[in-house]
Amino acid sequence: MTMTPTLWDVVVIGGGAAGIAVAASILKRKPHLSVAIVEPSDRHFYQPAWTLVGGGCFNPANTCKATSKLIPNGAKWLRSRVTEMEPTHNRVTLEDGQSLNYQFLVVAPGLELNLGAIEGLESSLGKHGVTSNYLFELASYTWECVRNLQRGRALFTQPPMPIKCAGAPQKAMYLSCHHWEETGTLGNIDVQFHNAGAVLFGVADFVPPLMEYVKRYNANLNFNSTLIAVDGPAREATFRRTNGDGTSTDHTEPFDMLHVVPPQRAPQFVRDSELANEAGWVAVDEATLQHPRFANVFSLGDACGASNAKTAAAVRKQAPVVAENLCAVLENRAPTARYEGYGACPLTVEKGKVVLAEFGYQGKLQPSFPLDPTVPRRSMWWLKRHAMPKIYFELMLKGHEWLARPGKL
Ligand SMILES: Cc1cc2nc3c(=O)[nH]c(=O)nc-3n(C[C@H](O)[C@H](O)[C@H](O)COP(=O)(O)OP(=O)(O)OC[C@H]3O[C@@H](n4cnc5c(N)ncnc54)[C@H](O)[C@@H]3O)c2cc1C
Structure with a gap:
């Protein structure tokens, strides 16, 4: 003993x-x-x-x-x-x-994932097309939602920073879009990315290659737009948009699929x-x-x-x-x-290509390999x-x- x-x-x-x-x-x-x-x-x-x-x-x-x-x-x-x-x-x-x-x-x-910070989220997750890769039990439901969606509106959200793996909210969008592209349905799907922040990615060097994919997938970017409520049965999501003058406006959007990244603390x-x-x-x-x-x-x-x-x-x-x-x-x-x-x-x-963003404090690039880190690569997908x-x-x-x-x- x-x-x-x-x-x-x-x-x-x-x-x-x-x-x-x-x-x-x-x-x-x-x-x-x-x-x-x-x-x-x-x-x-x-x-x-x-x-x-x-x-x-x-x-x-x-x-x-x-x-x-x-x-x-x-x-x-x-x-x-x-x-x-x-x-x-x-x-x-x-x-x-x-x-x-x-x-x-x-x-x-x-x-801690703060699911309670978004009204109606907890009771909607795992059904009505509401999902999150941030929960083990739901990552496979994301894939089910992606496969089942043939047409309609797909919303992807990103909460205020800090969160773990800040790129994961948009990674979910890119992989979903690639599947719809491969199956010929992307043209029937209105893809919206709602980001509580004001930039696509916190390290500026990586924004141009990511923007190429945003264009390729015809995804619409909504900045300063925070998910505040979900109504699963009605398939509606409410966002709070912060305006330039500090005021905010709430608006509700319909969805067929909603990938949520919950706020974190x-x-x-x-x-x-x-x-x-x-x-x-x-x-x-x-x-x-x-x-x-x-x-x-x-x-x-x-x-x-x-x-x-x-x-x-x-x-x-x-x-x-x-x-x-x-x-x-x-x-x-x-x-x-x-x-x-x-x-x-x-x-x-x-599917098959990764931009490997490696960086340290103040966004200083710290690549592990002697290659341009901003280029999407098959080798990095393999890694x-x-x-x-x-x-x-x-x-x-x-x-x-x-x-x-x-x-x-
Ligand atoms: C969808 C997603 C994609 C990601 N992608 C990447 C990626 O591509 N690359 C990457 O590097 N990282 C990625 N991450 C982030 C990475 O998983 C985390 O940064 C990493 O797991 C952090 O390790 P941790 O030990 O701090 O937390 P965790 O691995 O979450 O472990 C914390 C542990 O603490 C335990 N615990 C909690 N409360 C208590 C308590 N009160 N007492 C004792 N134990 C407690 C928990 O049970 C848990 O086991 C991703 C994360 C997610 C969710």
Whole structure:
């Protein structure tokens, strides 16, 4: 029987992409540390493939693995949920009231989909042509909606930033349009993209190639237009458009298919904690990922308040940085590893081609390959569709830090 320590060397909150990767990277450096991963779910999801599931290009079953199979050797999985963090006492509370004491805390519980922020959304999802690739159960329903639509109106929405994988709302549109193009129905379908923001993509270099596809698919772009209500049975969606003078107007549109990306925020226990920044995410130093006030607390992944693009690709580079810096602080040294804000968004502009957008803080391009990153490529589709799931499960979650050596401070 393994003993449960009364004081853990490291408690990791969340056993998603970030929690598992960072635990593996820490244990690779210091195999004798006691590391607990608190994770309520027995299923772990490879979410980046849900876009492909929605486009009919990936088996949904292959995006899900048993959490028990992914816990790194040497770490202990505590199947529970953290409800409170008390960093001044080096303690977290679990949903059953138990508490865990730690020497170091890594906060990686991902983010929360705020479905309730859109009136009528929860009761409409999964029927009436209302879908979202952001939910495992619904990504295959997206593909069903796409296949069934022969004519009519298809609406795709993007909420205010930040969201995980900021390109995913438009990726859903491109893959749907490509299917309709291939089946000869695109001309019968009125495609509308409603974006709460004012630009198609946050890094300007990638906008021109994306605009080529917007034109090719004859999609209509609506900026500053936020989905606020859905009436599934009536097949109507209401949008709030912000005008140039700061006023707003609401209008309702009919639809035959509606792909919704829900607004997103930090989990409640993070928003309520002393560790949160003003926006509710875990406050961190952008370079070291260490909390600015609690030197024994680090954060990475979607819950982390650094200004990078929230992606699994970011996690691949963040995990070694957190592991290096946590080990340095453990040895009474200053953090040495630097995260430069890397994130990546493989924009699936058509079935078989991807524009691989890789960039860091302030949108600075950080391509991994010596190729023009703005060109749609078959090789990048292959990377996204075939190589990335393997890199994720076989390398990143196992502490093999492929192309992820941290820079020095
Ligand atoms: C449709 C879609 C497409 C995407 N496409 C891409 C892409 O192409 N490329 C890319 O790099 N990224 C992509 N992403 C983003 C990527 O999946 C996330 O950025 C990544 O999973 C973040 O890892 P994380 O560990 O922070 O969060 P998650 O992987 O979501 O894991 C968080 C974990 O924390 C657990 N948890 C939650 N609350 C608690 C609690 N209170 N206590 C303990 N545990 C808790 C959850 O159960 C979960 O297992 C996409 C995401 C979606 C939804």
